[in-house]
Amino acid sequence: MNIPADLRYNNSHEWVRLEGDIATVGITDHAQAELTDVVFVELPAVGRQVDLGDPTAVVESVKAASDIYAPISGEIVEGNPEVEADPALVNTDPYGKGWIFKLRVKDIAAVEKLMDAAAYQAMIS
Amino acid sequence: MSEELLHSPLEAAHIELGAKMVPFGGWYMPVQYTSILDEHAAVRKQVGVFDISHMGQIVIEGLGAESWLNRMLVNNVSKLQVGQGQYSLLLNERGGVIDDLIIYRESETRFFAVVNASRIEQDFFWMAQHQPEDVALANESDLWAGLAVQGPLAAAVFARLFPNVTLPPRNGIVRFTHEGQELIVCRTGYTGEDGFEFFSAAGEGPTWLKAFVAAGAKPCGLGARDSLRLEMGYPLNGNDLSEELTPLEAGLGFFVDLDKGDFIGRDVLAAQKSNGLTRKLVGLQYLEKGAPPRAHYTVETPAGEVIGELSSGVLSPSLMTGIGMAYLPIEHCKLGTQVQIDVRGRKFSAKVVKKPFYKTNAKAS
Numbered sequence: 113m114n115i116p117a118d119l120r121y122n123n124s125h126e127w128v129r130l131e132g133d134i135a136t137v138g139i140t141d142h143a144q145a146e147l148t149d150v151v152f153v154e155l156p157a158v159g160r161q162v163d164l165g166d167p168t169a170v171v172e173s174v175k176a177a178s179d180i181y182a183p184i185s186g187e188i189v190e191g192n193p194e195v196e197a198d199p200a201l202v203n204t205d206p207y208g209k210g211w212i213f214k215l216r217v218k219d220i221a222a223v224e225k226l227m228d229a230a231a232y233q234a235m236i237s
Numbered sequence: 238m239s240e241e242l243l244h245s246p247l248e249a250a251h252i253e254l255g256a257k258m259v260p261f262g263g264w265y266m267p268v269q270y271t272s273i274l275d276e277h278a279a280v281r282k283q284v285g286v287f288d289i290s291h292m293g294q295i296v297i298e299g300l301g302a303e304s305w306l307n308r309m310l311v312n313n314v315s316k317l318q319v320g321q322g323q324y325s326l327l328l329n330e331r332g333g334v335i336d337d338l339i340i341y342r343e344s345e346t347r348f349f350a351v352v353n354a355s356r357i358e359q360d361f362f363w364m365a366q367h368q369p370e371d372v373a374l375a376n377e378s379d380l381w382a383g384l385a386v387q388g389p390l391a392a393a394v395f396a397r398l399f400p401n402v403t404l405p406p407r408n409g410i411v412r413f414t415h416e417g418q419e420l421i422v423c424r425t426g427y428t429g430e431d432g433f434e435f436f437s438a439a440g441e442g443p444t445w446l447k448a449f450v451a452a453g454a455k456p457c458g459l460g461a462r463d464s465l466r467l468e469m470g471y472p473l474n475g476n477d478l479s480e481e482l483t484p485l486e487a488g489l490g491f492f493v494d495l496d497k498g499d500f501i502g503r504d505v506l507a508a509q510k511s512n513g514l515t516r517k518l519v520g521l522q523y524l525e526k527g528a529p530p531r532a533h534y535t536v537e538t539p540a541g542e543v544i545g546e547l548s549s550g551v552l553s554p555s556l557m558t559g560i561g562m563a564y565l566p567i568e569h570c571k572l573g574t575q576v577q578i579d580v581r582g583r584k585f586s587a588k589v590v591k592k593p594f595y596k597t598n599a600k601a602s
Contacts, residue, residue: 149274151552152528154581170581172529174273174552175460 113236114141116207120223121232122183124165127207130223135184138211139171139202142236147173150202155191156213162188164222169212171202184222186215245290246382250443254456261459262355262475264291269458276461277554280428281597284388285457286449289434290442293357293378295364297348301371306348309367309501310340311484313494317342322408322423324492326484327360332505333480334487336360337472339425341410349410351383351423351434353474367501381421382442386454387432387465389598395422395433397452404433427462429469429597464551467560470520470592476532477518477548477562485509486564487518488592517570518548520592521578523559527585530561535579539586544569547578553594559585560594 115121120128125143129136144150154170162168167179168188191213195201201210217223227235242265245251251258256267267288269276279285297306306314312325322341326334336356341349352360361376368374386394395404402422405411410423418441426432437445450456463473472478472487484493485506495507521536530550537543550561561578569576572591577584 148269149272151274154528154583170528172552174277174464174529174554175268177529177531 113145113233114207115229115233117229119207120183120226120228122181122226123235124181124183126180126183128183128223128226130217130220133217133220134189134214135186135217135223136211136214137180137183138206139180140232141206144203144206144210147171147176147178148203149173150199153192153195153199153202153212155196156188158188158190160188162186162215171199171212180212182215183226184215184217185219186217188213188215190214243291245288246439246442247288247290247446250446251288251456254450256456256458259459262291262353264354266291267456267458269460270456273458273460273464274554276455276457277464279455280388280430280457280461280465281555282389284386284390284394284432284454285461286446286454287385287387287457287459287462288442288446289383289385290381290439291354292383293352293354293360293376294381294436295350295352295361296375296377297350297364297372298346298375299372300346301369302346302348305367305369305372306340307497307500309364311493311500311502311506312340313497314340314342314348315497319344320405320409320411322410322425326489326492327363328484328500328502329363329480330501331480332483332502332509334474334478334482334484335363335480337474337478337489339408339423341423343410343412349421355475380439381436382439382445384435384442384445384449385426385428385432385462386435386449387426387428387457388430388454390453391430391432394449394452394454398448427471428465429471429593429595429599430465431599463549464554467549467551467562468553468555468593468595469597470562470594472518472562473549482518482564483509486514486516514567516564516566518562518564519570519589520594521547521561521563521576521587522556522590522594523578524575524586524588527559527578528580528583530559530578530580530585530587534561536563536565537577537579537584538569539575539577541577541584544576550578555595559587561587562592565589
């Protein structure tokens with residue numbers, strides 16, 4: 113199971129990559145393997161304010177719809193149009209082209225409170 | 238359901254094959270092994286094998302069996318030659334569907350019914366309540382393990398394992414002995430592809446699952462079973478059929494013989510036929526790319542008036558578009574009628590289409 117060391121993770125299986133005050137969010141390799149075959153991604157509206165834990169996007173497999181939660185509070189600045197067009201990117205490249213949304217974080221220090229790779233690894237094993 | 242889950246005799250074999258197990262109809266069953274999309278494609282293009290041990294088997298035997306079954310079921314069992322089967326339905330007095338099933342004639346006086354997992358108790362209870370003295374009933378559901386081998390290569394898989402046994406023609410049944418084991422093979426399925434359902438003693442089930450896999454069949458779960466049957470527009474009892482809805486409303490009039498004599502529910506169906514239906518189960522297909530439709534999503538007119546809800550829905554893996562079924566008021570049932578489906582507040586436009594949604598190459602013979 114791929115868990116990049118340079119990312120942060122929360123307990124509902126989202127990852128966060130912080131660049132400046134912009135956080136890119138996606139779901140982990142473990143999460144995509146559990147969901148299998150992503151066939152649809154519903155993106156959040158740009159400009160929406162989300163708080164940590166808010167249902168923010170929806171990822172759907174053939175069998176079920178799963179909420180994707182905001183791992184950090186902030187304002188949505190972008191949804192990934194590529195996963196809307198090709199939802200399977202969430203399966204094939206969960207940490208790269210399969211990212212789901214970006215948000216401008218309110219409090220950069222909050223990112224430090226998320227799990228590091230080792231802690232996430234421990235949680236899922 | 239709060240009751241304890243029932244377990245397939247194949248459970249350990251599923252886990253060994255990497256299945257993801259879920260509760261379904263009171264049973265703990267594999268929903269998928271690796272990928273619903275891959276399993277679905279295997280059945281459409283090659284061959285897959287499903288555990289159907291949860292389904293029920295009821296034997297109906299006796300001098301009065303044929304005439305009694307004609308009073309209990311909507312289809313005409315007198316049309317069956319020995320070795321043939323037919324799709325039929327068991328109705329309540331209101332014409333509502335207790336269960337849909339396949340009934341096979343094994344001799345002049347012996348019939349074998351394969352019924353839905355979640356309905357075994359109700360079916361058997363209903364039959365026993367109406368049982369005459371010259372008919373014996375046996376619920377053999379616990380005795381048999383069942384496997385459905387489905388796909389264009391199903392007959393080749395069968396021939397590999399049983400070179401000396403001829404598969405029966407479509408809807409046929411053959412009971413045979415193989416190395417001392419009693420086995421049953423029925424040329425039917427729930428996918429629209431060629432294939433067969435295979436029953437062995439419960440304890441032998443895991444060995445046969447592995448044998449079919451070794452002969453080339455991909456293990457498939459209930460997820461693919463559902464998407465495959467929905468592409469064909471086949472109803473699932475509990476979703477698309479219920480005790481409050483008749484087979485005519487479900488679009489299953491082809492299987493109802495109103496001319497064979499009386500049967501339970503017949504007067505209700507005859508009245509519906511002469512008065513006309515007020516609602517009907519229709520196929521709906523998305524006109525745009527959208528979130529997968531699912532059971533219970535609301536169906537509306539393009540103006541936003543609620544006219545029903547989906548009884549089943551899925552993103553069709555073969556068509557890569559949303560498909561579903563819904564009971565709609567008759568004025569909205571005409572082919573081509575436009576509707577919209579509400580998915581978490583977003584509306585996706587769809588239209589009424591003819592079933593099946595997907596056409597297979599399986600021979601109709």
